[in-house]
Each structure stands twice: as structure tokens, then as C-alpha cells.
Amino acid sequence: MSIDLTLDRIRKLLSHLPPYTRPTVHIAGTNGKGSVSALVSSILHMSSPPMKVGRFNSPHLVSVHDSIAINGQPVSPETYLVARVFVEEMDRKHSVKASSFEWLTSTALLIFEQEQVDMVVLEVGMGGRLDATNVVPDECIVVSALTAVDLDxxxxxxxxxxxxxxxxxxxxxxxxxxxxxxxxxxxxxxxxRTAVGLVGGQLIYATPAVSREWNEDIDGPMMSLPRSSFSGALPTPVDITLPCFPQPLHALLPLHGEHQLSNLGVALHIISALISHPSSSRSGETLQLRQRLTPATVSRGIRSVSWPGRLSWHDISVQTSNNVAKPLTILADGAHNPASSATLAAYISSLISASTERCSLPREVSVTYILALSDSPPKTPLQTLEPLLSPVIRELSSTTINVNVAVLRFTAPDGMPWIKAVSPSALRNTVSLLAPNAKIWSISDDEKPDQEQLLAALQWAESVSGSGEGDERLVVLAGSLYLVADFYRLIRGGRLGGTALVRSRRWLTPLGPAY
Structure with missing residues (x-):
């Protein structure tokens, strides 16, 4: 794999585009930066009156248009195409020879400028120093942020x-x-601290939000729990103290997992800096941030956030060999490295532990994984899958965990020919090593990945996990956002024979055309 990291090409390309002038929040990190960008964007858009907010994330989920959103909705194919064609014309005319990611970044910045958005939330692609997004002028950046750093x-x-x-x-x-x-x-x-100090930035330490018990006076009537312990979860009531507000902020966080408390802390300290940091005064006065971002609007923005593919719950139906539609609940997560895999494992453990506490008798639970991984040395399949398939989960409490694993490839993402999937045989060998008693389903190495293989894996997951009474089975689709994208394409294409639901925005939201 060859990626020529430099800012020279994109600087030259942007010099031939309209100047970029939008106030911008810039977010880097190994894990969590996408969730933070979704939270910040939702909070800004839910201000009163609402701000027009642009958001750039990479890689895209289902289609390239997903990378560029305005007010939480991907830009239209027409808007994207017009901007992209202009960017590529400038690239050819001036012999820039920019990379595909530099084209995408330039397209996003051009669209945000043309749309005159009030604020842009910009996620770093990879790294930071030489990432294409780091070309945004100093005067446009209002806040920078760094989420959790890990090996990747x-x-x-x-x-x-x-x-x-x-x-x-x-x-x-x-x-x-x-x-x-x-x-x-x-x-x-x-x-x-040294890096920020050298450029004269001001380091602000973000504290995590704190979970608390549901309070109907604050949070409203509590919804009934899902029918099954493995059918999603209610939003988490949280509190956090911020410099910009005199009283602690109360909210309901619909993003699942303990790690989201830290991500919310980062997002809210970004909002606090926008409201109260002296360097933000010009943008703050122009946009009237202090008047528009109140505790009530910030809480509403948190409650409204949606970030598909990250501990997202979906109800689908799959066709059996007898052409019978069987319901299946899927937990989809783009865990792609050891740290995010450990986060997913911790969430699964918490689900099983919570359901075990409600059951006084020993029991068996089936956990079925549908997995595909990117080939990204020096990261190995063993390192990524060990947290998910380790004995810690299988020996949890009085519950016996039966592990089943389907391994396959994801389809190649558009415009990223360097992305390769780990071979099914390598995944199968890794699974056999980590979970020698697991039932394993796989495709052969010479089969070209397509949607039919994922459908077959879902059908196998439904059959191998048994009829399952309520909370006795859990099906997890993970290992790569590219696999999650294939799953969402099946949903969008109506191939799963039922309605898929994302338990995030308002807890139960139909999966719209964007995904």
C-alpha cells in the first residue's frame, strides 16, 4: 500500500477553488472522533434557532455522499457530483495530481463554502499533521480536539x-x-501538552459525562424495557459539569457503551469552548452562540444524535431455506482494531451480565459473530479478534456462552483500491485458535465477495443460534465499517425481507435512505 502523505498537493488544488472561510471544529483521534463529530453536529443543529451545520467524516459508510452531510443529511448526489467534477477539472487543468482523499476533502470544503454553512465539523481522516483536512486555515479553526489515541x-x-x-x-x-x-x-x-504548547494553543482537559439513574422529573416518563435483553437498550441518563453553564447539564445519551461517556465529554467541552473561550468571541458574536446554545438546546442535541454502525441495534428478517421469514436482531459495530474490539466486547459483557442478574437460574446464551477485517499490517487478526473471542466473555458469571462465528470478506469500498480484506481462511484459523469450540461458517478464499454471501451468513446466524427464547441469543456483525456498509446496503435494497430499525435517534428510528 502506498499513500504519499503531504499537504502540498491539496494546498495547490485549494488555491484554484473559492477561498474556504467557514468556522470549523477539527477533530482527530484513533477511536471516537466520529461519535464526537456526530454529537457536536447534532448539538449545533439543535440550537435555537437552528444552525446550518456541515460535517465531514471518512471513510464513508454506504456511499461516498455519506461523507459530506449538512444538518445530519448526506448531500444529494447532484450537489456532490457538480462540486466533485469542478474539483477534478481544476486538478487536471493545473496538473495537481491530487489523491482521491484530497479530491474528497476539497469537494467537502467547496460544498460547505457554497452552502454557506454556519459551522463545519471536520473529522481527520488519518493522523493529523499531514492529513488533507489539516489544510484548513488557522483563522477558520475555532476549536481542535483529540479523542482516544491507540495503536493503528x-x-x-x-x-x-x-x-x-x-x-x-x-x-x-x-x-x-x-x-x-x-x-x-x-x-x-x-x-x-508539548505539541499544543509549541504552537501556542490552549489545552483543555475534557472530563467524561457521568451516568445516573433515570429521573422522571428531568428525563420524562421512562420507556418500557425492550422485550429482550439483547434487543437494544434505553438511552443513558447523564450529568456533566461544564465551564459555560452555571449548573450541571442533564441529558439522555442514545449512543451505547461506556466509552460514549468520554466521547460525550469531549463533545461538550468543544461546545463549552465555542461558547466561552476568548478566541471564539468573533464567531460567537456573529452566530450568537451563547444565546442559541443553552442547556435545553444542548440536551436536545444530545438526545437527537444518530451515529449508525456504532453499537447500533437492528431488527431484520431473513429468509430460511424453507422460504420462511424469521426475525433476527443484529448488533452492528464497526470495531476494526484491538481498542474498538475491546470496547465492543465490554458492551457485550455488560449486556450478558445485566441479563444474567435478572435470571436466577444458570443458562446458556448463544453469541454469533459475523466478521470481516481489513488487512492493515502490522495490526493482525489475532490482535483485533482476541478481545471479542477471549475466555473472559465465555466464562461470565453463571451463564454459559456458546460462540458461533461466520467469517467472510466485505465488498471493496468505492474509490479506495488500497483497502483489502483479510482472507476468510486467515480469519478462520484465528477464530479456531481463539475459540476452539466455536462453530464456524466461512466462504472460500477464491470466492469474490458479494451481497449473497452476507445474506447466507445472516441465514446461518439465524439457524445456528437456534430459535432462542427472547434474550437467549445475540448476533453481532463487526470487524469493519465496510462490512457494516454491506449490511446497510442489504437493508436499503430491501434484501432482508423486513424493516430495519436503528435504536438511536428517538430510540427507534427507521433506517432512512441515507443509510
Whole structure:
């Protein structure tokens, strides 16, 4: 794989496009930056009156249009095509020879400028210092932020957490706030503090939100629990104290998993910096941020956030061999590295533990994984899958866990020919090593990935996990956002014979055309 990291090409390309002037929040990190960008965007859009908010994320989920959103909705294919054609024309006319990601980034910035959005939330693609998004002028950046740093993309960013953190912290800007999220590796703090200090930025430490009991006076009537312990969850009531508000903020967080408390903390400290940091005064006065971003609107923005493919629950139906439509609940998550895999494993463990507490008798639960991984050395399948398939989950409490695993490839994402999937045989060998008693389904290495294979894997998952009474089975689709994207394409194409639901926005939202 060859990626030529430099800002020279995109700087040259942008010099031939309309100047970019939008106030921008810039977010880097190994894990969590997408969730933070979704939270910040939702909060800004739910201000009163609503702000027009652009958001750029990569990689895309289902189609390239997903990468560029305005007010939470992907831009139309027509809007994208017009901007993209112009960018590519400028690239050819001036012999820039920009990369596909530089084209995409330039297209996003051009669309945001043409649409005159009030604020842009910009997610770093990879790293930070030499990422194409880091070309945005200093005067446009109002807040920078860094979520959790972990080992990923070592071939480009360095082989230690400190080296990777230095690359990511290089998005800091002079005189601007830099929100620093909770970290797994303590040594990262010193590296980030030095990097931010060298450019004259101001480091702001984000504290996580704190979960609490449901309070009907604050949160309204509590919804009834799902029929099954493995059919989703209610939003988490949370509190957090912020410099911008005199009283603690109360909210309901629909994103699942303990890690989202830290992500919410980062998002809310970004909002706090927008409201109260001196460097944000010009944008704040122009946009009237203090008047528009109140505790009530911020809470509404948190409650309204949606981030598909990250601990997302879906009710589908699959056709059996007898042409009978059987219901199946899927937990879909794009866990793609050891850290995100461990986060998913912790969430699964919490689900099983909670359901076990409600059951006084020993029982058996079937956990069926549908997995595909990107081939991204030096990260190995063993490192990524070990947290999911480790004995810790299978020996939890008085519950016996029966593990089943389907392994396959994802279809190649458009415009990213360097993305390759790990071979099914390599995945099968890894699963056999980590879970020798697991039932395994796989395709052969010479089969070209397509939607029929994922359909077959879903049918196998329905059959191997048994009829299952309520909370006795859990089906998890994970390992790569590209596999999650294939799943969403099946939903959007009506191939699953039923309505899929995302339990996030308002807890139960039909999966719309964007996904």
C-alpha cells in the first residue's frame, strides 16, 4: 500500500477553488472522533434557532455522499457530483495530481463554502499533521480536539502511542482551544501538552459525562424495557459539569457503551469552548452562540444524535431455506482494531451480565459473530479478534456462552483500491485458535465477495443460534465499517425481507435512505 502523505498537493488544488472561510471544529483521534463529530453536529443543529451545520467524516459508510452531510443529511448526489467534477477539472487543468482523499476533502470544503454553512465539523481522516483536512486555515479553526489515541496505522503514524499522539496533536492552532479527551495511555498526555504548547494553543482537559439513574422529573416518563435483553437498550441518563453553564447539564445519551461517556465529554467541552473561550468571541458574536446554545438546546442535541454502525441495534428478517421469514436482531459495530474490539466486547459483557442478574437460574446464551477485517499490517487478526473471542466473555458469571462465528470478506469500498480484506481462511484459523469450540461458517478464499454471501451468513446466524427464547441469543456483525456498509446496503435494497430499525435517534428510528 502506498499513500504519499503531504499537504502540498491539496494546498495547490485549494488555491484554484473559492477561498474556504467557514468556522470549523477539527477533530482527530484513533477511536471516537466520529461519535464526537456526530454529537457536536447534532448539538449545533439543535440550537435555537437552528444552525446550518456541515460535517465531514471518512471513510464513508454506504456511499461516498455519506461523507459530506449538512444538518445530519448526506448531500444529494447532484450537489456532490457538480462540486466533485469542478474539483477534478481544476486538478487536471493545473496538473495537481491530487489523491482521491484530497479530491474528497476539497469537494467537502467547496460544498460547505457554497452552502454557506454556519459551522463545519471536520473529522481527520488519518493522523493529523499531514492529513488533507489539516489544510484548513488557522483563522477558520475555532476549536481542535483529540479523542482516544491507540495503536493503528502504525506504518504511517509511528509505532508507539506517543508517536501517534504527536501526529494527531499537530492539528492544534495558535491561540485556539485544544480539547483533550481521556486516554488509555498516560504517556500520551505529555506529548500532546508539548505539541499544543509549541504552537501556542490552549489545552483543555475534557472530563467524561457521568451516568445516573433515570429521573422522571428531568428525563420524562421512562420507556418500557425492550422485550429482550439483547434487543437494544434505553438511552443513558447523564450529568456533566461544564465551564459555560452555571449548573450541571442533564441529558439522555442514545449512543451505547461506556466509552460514549468520554466521547460525550469531549463533545461538550468543544461546545463549552465555542461558547466561552476568548478566541471564539468573533464567531460567537456573529452566530450568537451563547444565546442559541443553552442547556435545553444542548440536551436536545444530545438526545437527537444518530451515529449508525456504532453499537447500533437492528431488527431484520431473513429468509430460511424453507422460504420462511424469521426475525433476527443484529448488533452492528464497526470495531476494526484491538481498542474498538475491546470496547465492543465490554458492551457485550455488560449486556450478558445485566441479563444474567435478572435470571436466577444458570443458562446458556448463544453469541454469533459475523466478521470481516481489513488487512492493515502490522495490526493482525489475532490482535483485533482476541478481545471479542477471549475466555473472559465465555466464562461470565453463571451463564454459559456458546460462540458461533461466520467469517467472510466485505465488498471493496468505492474509490479506495488500497483497502483489502483479510482472507476468510486467515480469519478462520484465528477464530479456531481463539475459540476452539466455536462453530464456524466461512466462504472460500477464491470466492469474490458479494451481497449473497452476507445474506447466507445472516441465514446461518439465524439457524445456528437456534430459535432462542427472547434474550437467549445475540448476533453481532463487526470487524469493519465496510462490512457494516454491506449490511446497510442489504437493508436499503430491501434484501432482508423486513424493516430495519436503528435504536438511536428517538430510540427507534427507521433506517432512512441515507443509510
Amino acid at each position: 496505522h502504525q506504518a504511517f503514524l509511528g509505532d508507539t502511542p506517543v508517536a501517534i499522539a504527536k501526529e494527531k496533536a499537530a492539528i492544534a492552532r495558535p491561540g485556539k482551544p485544544f480539547v483533550f479527551g481521556p486516554q488509555k495511555y498516560p504517556e500520551v498526555e505529555g506529548a500532546v
